[in-house]
Amino acid sequence: MTEHRVELSDGATLYVKLLGGFSPEKPLLIALHGAPGLASHRETEATYGYLQSRFRVLVYDARGSGISDLKPPYTHERWIADIEELRAWAGVERFILAGGSYGGFVSLDYALVHQDRLLALILRDTWAWGTRGMMQALKVSLTSKRIRADPERQYRMWTGILLDDQDFAQGVGEMQALFAPDAPDIDPNAEHENTPRKGIVHAATQNWAFSQNMPKFDVRSRLKAIRVRTLVVVGRHDLITPFECSQEIAQGIPNSELAVFERSGHNPAKDETKLFQARLSAFLSSLAL
Template identity: 45%
Template sequence: MLVEINGNNLEVEVLGPQDGPVMIVHHGAPGLGSRAEPKASFGPFADTYRVVTFDARGSGASEGKPPFTHEQWAADVEGLREWIGAEQVVMAGGSYGGFISMEYAVRYPERVRALVLRDTSPDNKNEDLSRANALASDRVELDLDKFYRIMDGKTLSDQDLKECWAEILPLYDHDYDPAKVAERVEATPYRFETHNWAFTENMPRYDLTDQLPQITCPTLVTVGRHDWITPVSCSETIADLIPGAELVVFENSGHSPQVEEAELFQKVVREFLARAVEGAPSA
């Protein structure tokens, strides 16, 4: 359903019992991501939680009124919290959605009951690490023009973004399956203006390292051992900076342990939430 949040229509899907603790899940990859991934990954938690998934401003089927800043995206999360009527929420997000989840926890600390992060980074240092990992990979022979256009936020159109995405997508999974990659390329909604804004305007200034020690809610940090774009060292930094944060590394995953080790990922998150959220059942 379309819900107007801060003057912009967002495509929102709510799963789970009306009286369950509310969990808002933010997808990654602005201009490429959508609610499909968080719905698949966190939909199983709708047996206990009221899970709010949505296409962020400028992504998926949502309206795309700029700005596409971290401040605006965090404010949209706050608007969704107000719309759903929860005093506090479990905030979850992976990859770029982890950036926004941490931004939300920093900007609205009294609203976050617990924080679940997956394959993300506290600052923009992952960009240099990811470029080195991509160029060192022997999995695919990269078209460097396309590689740098998508990494630098200089894609030319939705079609160009699609072609550039197809270039780097083989790097994401621990086990490379060309058929699955091709399927994901076709299933992705492309919004090149949003993607370009994120990587030309937001990423050069992105750095939460000084603010993460202010986060006091229970925090789970998860990451795939073989993640090329937000490597384990990025999650280790987050876990070191947030007081009491728990770090779990998934040994047989790349950037998506919620897919590649789905059963174990769900077990880890459920056990964390059982400890962190009052009234949640033990796994």
């Protein structure tokens, strides 16, 4: 494993970890975390790090997240350009792209622009229509009996008008139990990819993502244009990006397969780790790499 500060063409610097080294004989997998302004490479490293004996796994804090530069714009177009620059930095023409939650939105948009660069696509607990997704997240945060949320704060969070970083941290904090499945042996308050880290919460990134990006994100009618092999992963009990959203994606992408994890919430890689790793490994082994 090596750590890097990669400077991009516009002067922004991203924090990058390359697991598995620079060995050119290994295929490259680039993994995108979710929750802009909140999550980090820790999520993707925990999910895909086990693959480093067979793959080079590139994980990083996206622009505006973690300890990467807080240099806007935080648009999908800019985040896609960042992926392209990291691909070139890693020295490959084609790679596997994996995105979870919000990282799945960016992955879908990347696939529609740069499909020729992809060996395969992995989408975990995501959706294809931003407006419906935002309303679903707001609805469940206000109606679920599993949590007690501040309606005004949740409204600010899901419409991208948060007051400040503390407002963001509090909004996510009161939603913790929604990300885990309702299972007696799984702690709903355990740390996950959307657990706020002290001092590393960036409301400006979340505000941009949900006030500007999500209202115009709708790739439903374009899913059929994605021809690359795709694995769509979802937890049966995901309340934020429900099963139906992943089902819609899998039905829309012609060369895709849907993997449903029956005891998982928003992150099967955490909730059912062994099953997730076995299913992902089987998919990757089936690729002609």
